[in-house]
Amino acid sequence: MPSPHTEHLYPVILAGGVGSRLWPRSRRRTPKQFLDLAGTGRTMLQEAYDRMTPLVPPDRIYVVTGREYVPTVTAQLPALPTANIIGEPVARGSAAAIGLAAIHLQARDPDAVMAVLTADHLIAEAETLRRILVGAAELAQQGKLITLGIKPTFPETGYGYIEMGEELGCFNGMPARRVRSFREKPDRQTAEAFLRNGNYAWNSGMFIWRVDTILAALATHMPALHAALQALAPALHTAAEADAFRRHWFPLDGTVTIDYGVMERATDVAVFPADLGWNDIGSWAALLEVLPKDDHGNVVQARHFHLDSRNVLVFSRDRLIATIGLQDMVIVDTGDVILVMPVGRAQEVKQLLDALKAAGLEGYLE
Amino acid sequence: MPSPHTEHLYPVILAGGVGSRLWPRSRRRTPKQFLDLAGTGRTMLQEAYDRMTPLVPPDRIYVVTGREYVPTVTAQLPALPTANIIGEPVARGSAAAIGLAAIHLQARDPDAVMAVLTADHLIAEAETLRRILVGAAELAQQGKLITLGIKPTFPETGYGYIEMGEELGCFNGMPARRVRSFREKPDRQTAEAFLRNGNYAWNSGMFIWRVDTILAALATHMPALHAALQALAPALHTAAEADAFRRHWFPLDGTVTIDYGVMERATDVAVFPADLGWNDIGSWAALLEVLPKDDHGNVVQARHFHLDSRNVLVFSRDRLIATIGLQDMVIVDTGDVILVMPVGRAQEVKQLLDALKAAGLEGYLE
Numbered sequence: 056m057p058s059p060h061t062e063h064l065y066p067v068i069l070a071g072g073v074g075s076r077l078w079p080r081s082r083r084r085t086p087k088q089f090l091d092l093a094g095t096g097r098t099m100l101q102e103a104y105d106r107m108t109p110l111v112p113p114d115r116i117y118v119v120t121g122r123e124y125v126p127t128v129t130a131q132l133p134a135l136p137t138a139n140i141i142g143e144p145v146a147r148g149s150a151a152a153i154g155l156a157a158i159h160l161q162a163r164d165p166d167a168v169m170a171v172l173t174a175d176h177l178i179a180e181a182e183t184l185r186r187i188l189v190g191a192a193e194l195a196q197q198g199k200l201i202t203l204g205i206k207p208t209f210p211e212t213g214y215g216y217i218e219m220g221e222e223l224g225c226f227n228g229m230p231a232r233r234v235r236s237f238r239e240k241p242d243r244q245t246a247e248a249f250l251r252n253g254n255y256a257w258n259s260g261m262f263i264w265r266v267d268t269i270l271a272a273l274a275t276h277m278p279a280l281h282a283a284l285q286a287l288a289p290a291l292h293t294a295a296e297a298d299a300f301r302r303h304w305f306p307l308d309g310t311v312t313i314d315y316g317v318m319e320r321a322t323d324v325a326v327f328p329a330d331l332g333w334n335d336i337g338s339w340a341a342l343l344e345v346l347p348k349d350d351h352g353n354v355v356q357a358r359h360f361h362l363d364s365r366n367v368l369v370f371s372r373d374r375l376i377a378t379i380g381l382q383d384m385v386i387v388d389t390g391d392v393i394l395v396m397p398v399g400r401a402q403e404v405k406q407l408l409d410a411l412k413a414a415g416l417e418g419y420l421e
Numbered sequence: 422m423p424s425p426h427t428e429h430l431y432p433v434i435l436a437g438g439v440g441s442r443l444w445p446r447s448r449r450r451t452p453k454q455f456l457d458l459a460g461t462g463r464t465m466l467q468e469a470y471d472r473m474t475p476l477v478p479p480d481r482i483y484v485v486t487g488r489e490y491v492p493t494v495t496a497q498l499p500a501l502p503t504a505n506i507i508g509e510p511v512a513r514g515s516a517a518a519i520g521l522a523a524i525h526l527q528a529r530d531p532d533a534v535m536a537v538l539t540a541d542h543l544i545a546e547a548e549t550l551r552r553i554l555v556g557a558a559e560l561a562q563q564g565k566l567i568t569l570g571i572k573p574t575f576p577e578t579g580y581g582y583i584e585m586g587e588e589l590g591c592f593n594g595m596p597a598r599r600v601r602s603f604r605e606k607p608d609r610q611t612a613e614a615f616l617r618n619g620n621y622a623w624n625s626g627m628f629i630w631r632v633d634t635i636l637a638a639l640a641t642h643m644p645a646l647h648a649a650l651q652a653l654a655p656a657l658h659t660a661a662e663a664d665a666f667r668r669h670w671f672p673l674d675g676t677v678t679i680d681y682g683v684m685e686r687a688t689d690v691a692v693f694p695a696d697l698g699w700n701d702i703g704s705w706a707a708l709l710e711v712l713p714k715d716d717h718g719n720v721v722q723a724r725h726f727h728l729d730s731r732n733v734l735v736f737s738r739d740r741l742i743a744t745i746g747l748q749d750m751v752i753v754d755t756g757d758v759i760l761v762m763p764v765g766r767a768q769e770v771k772q773l774l775d776a777l778k779a780a781g782l783e784g785y786l787e
Contacts, residue, residue, distance in 0.1 A: 377773060
């Protein structure tokens with residue numbers, strides 16, 4: 056898919072998440088994005104990388120992650136130049152992670168267009184994603200901040216929504232619209248109204264913009280972060296880097312997301328409505344929903360032997376999981392932990408982890 | 422508890438069962454009776470043995486088991502003389518097992534009274550059992566076949582019932598009654614009628630009789646078995662034993678139980694109604710019912726960490742079992758197998774094993 060607009064396109068894969076609701080598979084040492092959750096033989100990070108290689112050469116793909124995960128990224132993406140792995144000494148939120156990538160790219164290519172992508176979401180329609188990115192790279196030349204909006208399929212209350220306004224035309228055959236407003240996670244009734252209305256999309260956490268555009272937006276809306284990045288920039292890849300991070304990065308307020316810090320305040324924001332077969336796999340329930348099922352409606356990532364079990368997710372590396380009469384259940388065996396719960400309680404894994412920590416059993420989170 | 426009637430009393434513990442419904446803990450190599458299912462630190466066989474040592478010295482206790490389990494019995498009961506472990510080369514039913522023990526005892530003590538006991542049932546009231554055995558040993562001198570009847574607590578359709586008739590008086594302070602009839606496993610309605618009637622007891626599989634009495638009864642009601650035993654008797658503990666077993670034991674019809682073969686046909690049968698805190702632990706459901714529960718109503722034989730789980734049995738040697746929102750469930754982890762099922766489906770473990778065999782996965786039964 057050669058295009059003049061992809062020559063300066065740099066996919067930046069954010070891979071710093073923790074994915075705690077997919078415990079006990081997702082652990083501190085190997086969070087969700089480093090796991091082959093779908094059983095495809097490739098981890099989610101590898102899938103995110105694979106989606107970009109038809110579009111750009113490996114040396115234009117960047118990964119931002121926690122410094123402790125740099126060896127994992129290196130091992131999982133051997134073709135990626137090590138200079139393209141940006142290790143944060145500590146996480147300081149998505150705005151800071153994006154800003155850090157931006158100053159890396161700015162030093163390399165003043166005309167860089169960055170595509171901020173996620174490593175922990177499932178995207179079935181990779182070809183559509185690439186087509187949109189090429190279109191967005193074209194639109195980005197107008198100095199717009201661009202987001203990808205996912206067509207909502209049910210009134211989810213756990214996501215932010217994008218209210219879409221007037222059409223801006225088609226780019227690489229993909230239609231874009233102006234963003235009228237960003238909406239925080241709505242209540243059920245509001246979410247249902249959004250769905251009926253048809254002009255709302257889920258906020259996917261994927262963005263495209265010129266590097267100079269986003270840095271200018273940071274200067275306007277997050278001046279402290281912008282100043283820190285300006286101070287950091289000359290120290291990157293030098294002996295002064297560690298000290299610069301200590302002085303400018305560690306004190307940053309890490310709670311500010313790019314959505315809240317920039318997108319909601321900016322005026323010239325566009326959205327590509329994207330039908331990507333997207334799923335954030337936010338929980339075991341989501342995995343059970345999206346992964347291919349066997350003849351009995353079960354997601355089987357184990358040796359599973361059962362009588363009359365339906366809509367069950369089973370995972371184990373080496374044990375036989377035998378079930379009788381189960382329905383809508385999740386069973387995950389990681390060798391040291393066996394988690395069993397009804398799929399309807401999958402959101403409560405987070406509370407379970409909090410309780411484990413409180414009980415001094417933090418070792419099971421590592 | 423010294424008594425003239427215990428001088429010739431020989432407890433014979435039948436330990437030849439398979440306990441397949443307690444899979445995956447109960448396995449071919451270590452069936453139910455060799456496991457510490459209750460988590461007391463003693464196996465069920467050891468508990469059965471411990472119940473008798475206050476009554477008789479170890480050298481008067483016998484164990485009948487499959488020949489392949491003789492080393493297990495030796496290891497679990499180091500104080501038991503090896504001569505008291507009777508290993509059947511193949512199982513030929515309870516009548517044959519009892520007959521085999523009888524000819525061993527006959528050779529040792531012509532006045533022997535044998536108490537046939539089970540190794541795979543839970544008996545909370547060991548003192549009551551011993552008191553009844555002493556009384557029964559006295560009544561046995563009248564040449565009666567004596568059975569222990571368990572006071573039924575619910576209309577179980579999986580057990581045989583004993584219809585109790587006139588009172589025969591008290592022996593060692595324990596009342597005995599004549600047996601009017603044995604009843605096969607009843608349907609639900611009949612079982613409820615038995616319970617209301619009050620004159621019915623569960624057939625426990627525990628018996629007391631003089632050895633000459635049971636051998637005479639076998640001669641009358643099971644002449645083929647009796648003839649085989651007579652042929653075997655002189656060969657026991659000699660070089661001819663193996664050959665004698667091959668000729669006389671292997672051809673036996675192994676499907677005949679002592680209940681069907683003798684007790685239902687005999688006329689002079691007595692019963693001691695016994696309130697023993699008895700449970701046959703026939704399934705995981707029974708274990709969940711009888712074992713002590715924690716504050717949340719769970720039977721915990723593992724490291725269990727949970728949110729809002731009730732009436733759950735968890736077993737694991739070394740893994741954390743984490744559960745959320747479970748109720749009335751069984752989770753058993755044996756290292757190679759994890760079984761998960763609602764407690765209400767516990768009877769179907771047998772079908773699951775049949776299916777495993779049919780699928781060529783018999784290894785998981787070993």
